Amino acid sequence: SSPSRPVPWTEHLIFLLLLLPTTLSIVLLLADRLHWTIADGSIYGLINSYRTSVQTGVQALATLLSTVQLLIICRLINQATRIRFAHHHASPTHLTTLSFWASLSTPAANWTLPPLLLCLTFLLANLSAVLSALWTGALTPTTTTTTHRYPLHIPSYHNTSFIIEYPSQIDRTGPTARTPQGYFTYSVGLGQLTALISSASTASPLLAHGSRVHPKLDNTGYSYTGRSYGVGASVGLTDSGLRTTYPHATGYTYVEPGYVAHVECAYNRSSAFRLEDLGEYALYAARGPLPDSVNASRRDGGEYSVYTGYSTRTIVAVGVAAQPVAYTRQRYVAVAAGGYYAGLNASQCVVVFEPAWFGVEVAVAGKVVRVVPGSRGNATATTADIDPTNKTIHVAMRQLELISNDLTSFYRSTLGDAFNTSIADYRTSVTTTTTTTNTTNTTEDAIALAGITNVYVSLIDDILAGYASAQLMVGGFTQQTAATVTVEAFRVGSHPYIVCVFATSLGLLLVVAAEMVRTRLWRGLPRWDYMEMKMVVAAASNGGRGIAQRAAEKGWGADAVGRIPV
Numbered sequence: 151s152s153p154s155r156p157v158p159w160t161e162h163l164i165f166l167l168l169l170l171p172t173t174l175s176i177v178l179l180l181a182d183r184l185h186w187t188i189a190d191g192s193i194y195g196l197i198n199s200y201r202t203s204v205q206t207g208v209q210a211l212a213t214l215l216s217t218v219q220l221l222i223i224c225r226l227i228n229q230a231t232r233i234r235f236a237h238h239h240a241s242p243t244h245l246t247t248l249s250f251w252a253s254l255s256t257p258a259a260n261w262t263l264p265p266l267l268l269c270l271t272f273l274l275a276n277l278s279a280v281l282s283a284l285w286t287g288a289l290t291p292t293t294t295t296t297t298h299r300y301p302l303h304i305p306s307y308h309n310t311s312f313i314i315e316y317p318s319q320i321d322r323t324g325p326t327a328r329t330p331q332g333y334f335t336y337s338v339g340l341g342q343l344t345a346l347i348s349s350a351s352t353a354s355p356l357l358a359h360g361s362r363v364h365p366k367l368d369n370t371g372y373s374y375t376g377r378s379y380g381v382g383a384s385v386g387l388t389d390s391g392l393r394t395t396y397p398h399a400t401g402y403t404y405v406e407p408g409y410v411a412h413v414e415c416a417y418n419r420s421s422a423f424r425l426e427d428l429g430e431y432a433l434y435a436a437r438g439p440l441p442d443s444v445n446a447s448r449r450d451g452g453e454y455s456v457y458t459g460y461s462t463r464t465i466v467a468v469g470v471a472a473q474p475v476a477y478t479r480q481r482y483v484a485v486a487a488g489g490y491y492a493g494l495n496a497s498q499c500v501v502v503f504e505p506a507w508f509g510v511e512v513a514v515a516g517k518v519v520r521v522v523p524g525s526r527g528n529a530t531a532t533t534a535d536i537d538p539t540n541k542t543i544h545v546a547m548r549q550l551e552l553i554s555n556d557l558t559s560f561y562r563s564t565l566g567d568a569f570n571t572s573i574a575d576y577r578t579s580v581t582t583t584t585t586t587t588n589t590t591n592t593t594e595d596a597i598a599l600a601g602i603t604n605v606y607v608s609l610i611d612d613i614l615a616g617y618a619s620a621q622l623m624v625g626g627f628t629q630q631t632a633a634t635v636t637v638e639a640f641r642v643g644s645h646p647y648i649v650c651v652f653a654t655s656l657g658l659l660l661v662v663a664a665e666m667v668r669t670r671l672w673r674g675l676p677r678w679d680y681m682e683m684k685m686v687v688a689a690a691s692n693g694g695r696g697i698a699q700r701a702a703e704k705g706w707g708a709d710a711v712g713r714i715p716v
Contacts, residue, residue: 162671165662168222168655171215171285175655178288178648181641187296189639190398197291197640208289209282216281219658220257223277226665228255233669284654287647291640298396298635303388304406305621306629307536312336313617314541315548318556327624331387332368334623338616339549340556342367346612347557350568353604354575356582363518364608367616372517377607380614381408382510382519387622389633393514396637401513404633407534408618409479409543410506410523411610415499415599423453423469423484423498425462432458432560436467440482441500443471455551457558463488466566468554470547477540479503481547483606491566493573493598499606503543505535546613553609573601 180186188194197204231251246263253260253271260271316324316337324336335341345367355362365373370386384406393399423438439445439452453469469484480502487495509522536542557564577597621627 164225165222167218168659168662171219171651172655172659174215175288175648175652178643179652182643182645182648185296185641187294187639187641188291189296189637190396194398194640204291208291209286212282212285212289213278215285216278219281219654220274220278222658222662223274224255224257226661227251230665230669231255281654284647284650288643288651290644291642292644294639294641295400296637296639298637300392300395300402300633300635301630302384302392302402302404302633303622303628304384304404304631305536305618306627307542307621308629309625309627310537310539310542312620312625313545315545315552318552325620325624329623331370331623332619334368334616334620336617336620336624338546338613338620339552342612342616343553343556346553346609346616347564347568349612350565350605350608351571352575353568353608354572354579354601356575356578360579366519367612368619370517372512372519375518375520377521378519378611378615379408379410379506379508379521379523380611380618381406381508382512382521383615383618383622385510385512385519386517387619388628389512392633392635396635398638399514400636400638401511401515402633402635403509403511404631405507405509406631407536408506408508409503409536409614411607411614412502412504413499413603413606413610414502415497415603415606417496417595417599418484418498419496421484421486421496421498423467423486425457425465425467425486425488427462428456432460434459434462434465436465436469436486438469438484438486440469440471440484440498442474442476442478442480442482444473444475453551455555457555458560459488459558460560461488463490464560464562465558466491466494466554466563466569467558468550468565470551472548472551474544477544479505479540479543481543483547483550485602487563487566491563491570494566494569494602497599497602499603501547501606501610503540507534542614542617546610546617549613550606550609569602569605572605573598576601576604 188197228251231254235248235251246267249260250263250267250271253263253267254274257274257277258271259268259275261268263271312325313336314324316322318340323341326333326335326337326341328334333341339346345365349364349367352362352364361376363373363375364378365371366378366382366386368386372386374382384404389402392402421438423436423440426435426437428435434457435454436457437452437454443452445451453472455467455469457465457467459465466485466487469486471482474481480500482498482500484498485494485496506523508524511520511522512518513520554563554565558566580592580597
């Protein structure tokens with residue numbers, strides 16, 4: 151057959167290979183724009199467990215795709231130059247040019263070419279590495295996160311019938327439940343006594359600006375960073391469905407109503423709340439009115455409770471009105487203490503409970519809970535008030551009196567020790583702070599009151615959290631809220647690389663289309679191919695004598711031979 155006879159159209163089907171990288175680049179771009187992720191299932195597990203093997207597979211696929219694109223580029227060059235070679239008889243082609251075309255069609259760096267042409271062949275020969283790197287970046291799974299909504303059960307206070315002040319007797323405590331997640335009771339002050347005091351002992355961070363970290367009152371292993379504000383009880387207790395549905399969750403957030411307990415303390419040296427000797431061995435009374443007691447005007451009225459000790463020096467009595475004038479969100483607490491706890495004596499605090507919405511942020515992996523007040527936009531305090539009757543506030547405050555009575559032994563007060571520890575820790579934080587200002591009040595009274603305030607804040611927050619847990623686990627009083635779950639996921643590729651491979655694939659597709667139009671589907675493409683050694687030898691034998699004579703005349707020099715036209 152004649153070497154100028156056009157090749158059949160089937161030989162152009164090689165350009166269909168371009169559909170593979172082009173289609174894949176379009177899918178990658180859509181995935182990037184629509185934020186498609188791999189968040190669960192076997193594919194996620196495969197990528198997460200065999201990252202090295204997955205990366206090896208990505209590299210192999212990237213090499214294949216870059217090879218296809220480079221093959222298309224070389225094929226375009228080959229066919230365009232063959233058409234030019236066959237149809238431009240008026241301007242003969244030098245052998246150097248033919249060698250250059252062959253190097254571009256291979257592709258390979260031809261070191262016998264002039265420097266400029268050598269650079270071009272070298273760049274094309276290494277284009278595959280560049281394309282492969284781009285495809286690797288576009289295909290490599292990268293870690294990301296996705297968010298989902300999940301219904302979470304939080305405490306409900308529509309039924310507070312169990313939240314009452316139960317007697318201290320061992321057989322008259324409130325309803326309780328013991329589960330693998332912990333011990334839950336409506337007698338929070340006594341049933342959670344050890345955990346409450348342990349937490350209160352760390353109420354004052356040793357670093358002035360450090361965040362206090364303290365555990366939840368259960369066995370879930372979660373800890374609060376900063377104040378708990380009595381919320382976040384659901385964490386680790388009612389979120390098992392969430393963790394099962396999203397096993398790769400890194401954390402979740404939700405909003406919950408509760409109270410911000412504002413505590414302000416001062417010394418009231420004229421306080422009527424005091425310790426009295428009952429005239430009986432080891433028995434002493436803590437009596438006297440508080441500002442919110444029903445009979446506060448009577449010095450011999452007010453609160454009354456009996457403490458034991460070998461003298462008043464070991465007693466720390468906390469007074470909270472058992473029958474307040476009214477159940478309000480403002481309550482008072484006072485301390486009458488003996489000589490061993492002189493820094494606590496005559497301290498009096500006002501506690502104001504402000505209804506608020508809280509944002510609860512949970513880090514699942516680190517088992518850390520962070521509570522942020524005021525996370526419900528324009529929601530009013532009324533909608534956040536979990537108990538408008540204020541009975542829950544009253545019962546929570548009364549636990550302070552029960553704790554102090556229960557923790558005063560013959561020789562010491564464990565609650566008093568917790569107060570003293572907090573004061574000492576606060577003193578340490580003040581004395582070790584190097585960035586104090588002239589306005590910082592570091593008097594001994596101020597240090598003591600700050601330590602006392604921190605203990606009350608810790609106890610009140612934890613007591614409220616104890617009742618919240620009891621509502622969940624004992625009473626079963628819950629309501630649903632929407633939790634926003636952050637899930638660890640994989641996304642395929644990085645945005646810059648995806649854009650690059652899409653632009654490359656689209657550009658190559660447009661070049662192929664333009665070349666098809668320009669050459670009218672490569673009409674006139676000859677069968678003769680300078681890349682086919684059989685055809686080259688046959689063609690050389692046809693006109694070999696003339697070429698050999700010209701080469702001999704030029705002394706067979708490489709540069710001179712390269713300028714021989716064919």
